[in-house]
Amino acid sequence: MKLITRNTDYALRALCFIAQCRGRVVSVSELALKLRVPQPFLRKILQVLNRKGILRSLKGQGGGFVLAKGPGKIFITDIMRVFQGKLRLNECFLKKLACPHRNSCRLRKKIIKIENYVLGELNSITLGSLLE
């Protein structure tokens, strides 16, 4: 029942660190060292963030990563979606066919309520709000 997986966690830590460097280009090796996180894994994560337009990368010597947008514009739900897919607490296991009660299912309704709250809260968290 974890909300945040390890790669999301690493990603957030890295983003925080990069944000605090205020535009300075940060290499994976520096990040891995500072965050004490496995370097090849972190590298893969940052490459994904680059592809998704959250980081911007600079190749070649002296290269590395910078934020692609302001910390106030990076929502942790963005990051979560990148690494964890659609954000749903719900997902009925027995699909329509097997579970004829799907629409009247009380549990489902309660979970949807919880889900709405959780998503609401998460949507209010930006990278910026983690740094203040």
Add this chain to the structure above:
Amino acid sequence: MKLITRNTDYALRALCFIAQCRGRVVSVSELALKLRVPQPFLRKILQVLNRKGILRSLKGQGGGFVLAKGPGKIFITDIMRVFQGKLRLNECFLKKLACPHRNSCRLRKKIIKIENYVLGELNSITLGSLLE
């Protein structure tokens, strides 16, 4: 990011069904048939619920399961804990040693807030409240 795993889900369905039988002894084979759920897996699940004192089992021919207590006294958090362990959304991946910010971590604080809400809501759900 799922709140409820499959075995919890199966368990809840089974418990609902058993509750609706109002004391009649229900066998695994009947349950598996009605719920359209794999029988050996369901059996294992019910055995666990028996060990945990949520169901009571009767062996031998004509045997099966009945609720060990009233539906109003069975909380879905009980069931979740049985199959999913401690209910925490939190769990910092980098433990104290690696993450020196653990206590001041803003993200952690926000997640704890969310966690409290979620647990509060879940704690209000009993088997009974799913049946009404």
Add this chain to the structure above:
DNA sequence: GACAAATGATACAATTATGGTATCATTACT
């Protein structure tokens, strides 16, 4: 231009969690 230091892309591997099966022992009703 050669070299070194960085990322890009991608394939592969290890570990863990989840979901599920199989089997033998035990109990109890008929």
Add this chain to the structure above:
DNA sequence: AGTAATGATACCATAATTGTATCATTTGTC
């Protein structure tokens, strides 16, 4: 005695997660 049920438990399959390894490409520096 036979049968229909659960108890206990070992095993297996699959998928997700968490990584590693490697080769290609880019770019700054000498």
